[in-house]
Amino acid sequence: MHIETLKVFCDLAELRSFSKTAEKHLLSQSAISQQLAQLELEHKCQLVNRKKRPIELTPHGHILYQGAKEVLERYEKLKSQLSSARSKGEERINVASIFSIGMHALPRYVKWFMVEYPNVNMHVEYASADKIYEMVLAGDVDIGLVAVPRHDKRLNVYEFKDERLVFVCNPQHPLSHEPEIDIHQIMYERFIAFDKEVPTRIWIDQILHRYNVDLQVAMEFDNVETVKRAVEIGSGVSILPEISLEQEVATGTLRAIPFSNDNFSRPTGIIVRADKPLSRASKYFIDLLTSGDKKFV
Amino acid sequence: MHIETLKVFCDLAELRSFSKTAEKHLLSQSAISQQLAQLELEHKCQLVNRKKRPIELTPHGHILYQGAKEVLERYEKLKSQLSSARSKGEERINVASIFSIGMHALPRYVKWFMVEYPNVNMHVEYASADKIYEMVLAGDVDIGLVAVPRHDKRLNVYEFKDERLVFVCNPQHPLSHEPEIDIHQIMYERFIAFDKEVPTRIWIDQILHRYNVDLQVAMEFDNVETVKRAVEIGSGVSILPEISLEQEVATGTLRAIPFSNDNFSRPTGIIVRADKPLSRASKYFIDLLTSGDKKFV
DNA sequence: ATAGATTATCAGCTCTTCTAATAGTTTCTA
DNA sequence: TAGAAACTATTAGAAGAGCTGATAATCTAT
The missing domain is CATH 1.10.10.10 (Winged helix-like DNA-binding domain superfamily/Winged helix DNA-binding domain)
Known part of the structure; x- marks a missing residue:
């Protein structure tokens, strides 16, 4: 045809x-x-x-x-x-990000960057962490964004912002009005977790294990958005990055409550292929991401 | 290729x-x-x-x-x-509408219809009034929606809802807090009008002429959305269908004020080609549109 | 019904794109 | 760092897709 x-x-x-x-x-x-x-x-x-x-x-x-x-x-x-x-010998940056970072932490950086470098073309796609490692290694994308980055000699990893982890439940939940939560309290709750392979799940499991919290996993999903929907309809509670809850907390469909035990967070990282020379634009973008919020202030 | x-x-x-x-x-x-x-x-x-x-x-x-x-x-x-x-011998309705109707009055009917007749496929496109007459006559669409329908022996025209016309200005405008406006007051204002060929422009001009209002047209645009943007940034005032202002009035970026002289409105019409037999689905849809709001109550 | 305009069909030619064989690269291994 | 293994490029010739031009068929309007 x-x-x-x-x-x-x-x-x-x-x-x-x-x-x-x-x-x-x-x-x-x-x-x-x-x-x-x-x-x-x-x-x-x-x-x-x-x-x-x-x-x-x-x-x-x-x-x-x-x-x-x-x-x-x-x-x-x-x-x-x-x-x-x-x-025009146009420059282009291809970014692959996990959902939660790409949808919440990333957009402000992208926006800022596009204003500063209007003739650089940005392409962001969302995928699971596994896919992102694959894509970066294959050279399909220049930059990958993942949570709890794993190290690999073929990759360079830069630290991105840590994301605070908070307790989340819907407004009808008995704990929803607590000012803070002790991590042991979730032991008696139906817990909505990430799938077992998701790095953030493994990370959270380690925290729970450290505090000897043994919880009941009621459901497992592969991305933040679905976990949020399950919590909203009252299927249980969860632990999620605070930044991914901004909208729901503002509209009142979810409650985010900090933990009293410690300021839990998950690390996030920027990964690039070690043997692939970075374009000038990619370097600038990584600079922006690693410089934290300094540029915005 | x-x-x-x-x-x-x-x-x-x-x-x-x-x-x-x-x-x-x-x-x-x-x-x-x-x-x-x-x-x-x-x-x-x-x-x-x-x-x-x-x-x-x-x-x-x-x-x-x-x-x-x-x-x-x-x-x-x-x-x-x-x-x-x-x-599946699937049924399909092709609708062409002017912007203002298609974006404001129409969606609720479409939504209702799609719930009632889920296996009917709806296609709505937006165009200028002229294009819509063309498309209906050429058989490119089954149903056209226009303001101030003109009659043509090749077309059947059904009445759709009249849309109330109101004065519109931005919240900083001196008249913005009036409870109602006398149509003569706009004589001294910079007026944002539709292009001269737009049927609603002609209709409004007739009203103004009837009241001997002779105004200063500051700008002309071919669609409601652009007129609204111009009013928002304070380029002048306008007369628009109230229904097209719902969102802006709710968010406070525009003020809609009724006229004291009369309840001005513009007629809107459903046009179909006279010699083209209507599909069953199109008939139902036209029934819905002409039945007014009865079905929703 | 017939002229005029428009589309369908057919045969033959042309140009495209395929295969198969082979030459040229790159990568991996010893 | 050879040399083998695996892969891609190139070429010629065969097969096929798509075009033209002529003509048949169909539709519209007078």
Whole structure:
């Protein structure tokens, strides 16, 4: 299937004429007719009603028309991205982050950076920690952001901000009005945890073990957002990075309560491939991330 | 350019091997190599670094990879839409609306309808009044929504809800705390109007003329949203449908004040092509729109 | 019903893209 | 640091997709 065929179909839909479309594309009328026939064969349905003049799209034709327009739009964008990248020697930073960092701690840095370096193109994608290590090692992204970074001789790891861990429950929960929580209190609660492979889960388990807290895991999920939803609907309580709770605490759907025992936190890290030279833009971005909040003040 | 070539490129990027990609696509390794060469020729840049094993994408390659994934995603969606439309004889309603109706009055009807008729597919697009008449006449959409509908023997026009017109200004404006406004008061204000061809502009001009109000047009825009932004930043005042101001009034960025002279409003209409038989779903939807709010109560 | 305009179909040609064989790289191992 | 192993590039020739131009079929309007 040629992408150009989609363009031909769109023009046909707009011009309502095979011959005019042929003219526009510098092709014979016959070619247009055959392209359409092939499209109809491929999708096994009639796309235009030839019993009318000027021709008219069938309902199926309209679906294809709308869809084709969107596909083409994205394709054009891609082409122009590539050509501008080629000509302007545009710089680009590809970042892969775990959900919780990418959605909460990261955006302010990205925003600040884009204002400072407007001709650098930023690309952020979200993935699980495992995937992120893979992507960084494969060179698919320049920078990875993970919690509890593991060390690997093929990687350079820089410290990013520690994130405070707090107790979280919904406003109907009996503990929701406590000013602070002793970590032992959660022993009697239904606990919503991360999946066992998630680094933050392992980290929290170590803390709990240190305090001899043996809890009942009621559910396990692979990302913060789902844990929050479970806590919101009252399925249990959890321990999460405070920063990931900002919105829910502000709107009152969740309560975040600090621990009295200690200021628990999870470390987060910036990982890059050791043998891959960093672009200038990536270096600046890492500088920004590691400089903490100094630049914002 | 074959769409399949993009798929090949994505697989190549993921599998990092020409031969494995060839195997997956039931092609020879040579074919893959040639396809890539052609892609690189087309975009005039290197996409893959072959000096490494396994191969690695260049920065340009990454851009293409990301873009190609999105294009393919949209294309797959299109194919599945078409095939499900074909098999399930799925019904679909295409609606074209002017901005102000489509963004404010329409959504609640659409939502209600989608709950009642979940297997009907709704498609709403926004356009200028002129375009909407064109699209309805050409059969590109089933239903058009416009303000101050004009009559045409090729069209059937049904009445939709009248929309109350109110005076609008920003909160710093001297008139912003008046409980009501006499239409003559706006004579001394900088007025933000719709473009001269916009039906609502013509309608409002008639009202003003009836009251012998001769105003100073400071700016003209083709849609409500832009007019609102201009009023917000204090460029002047305007007359707009009350329903289009709900959000701004709620957040306090604009003030909407009724007129003391009369309850001005603009009529809105549902237009369909007279000679095109309406699908069952379209009939139901028009019933819903014309039944007013009865169904919601 | 017929003229005029438009689309479908067909045969033949052209250009594209495939395979298969082979040459050229890169990586890994001893 | 050779040399083997695994991979990718290149080339020629075969197969196939897609185009043109002529002509048949269809639709619209007078």
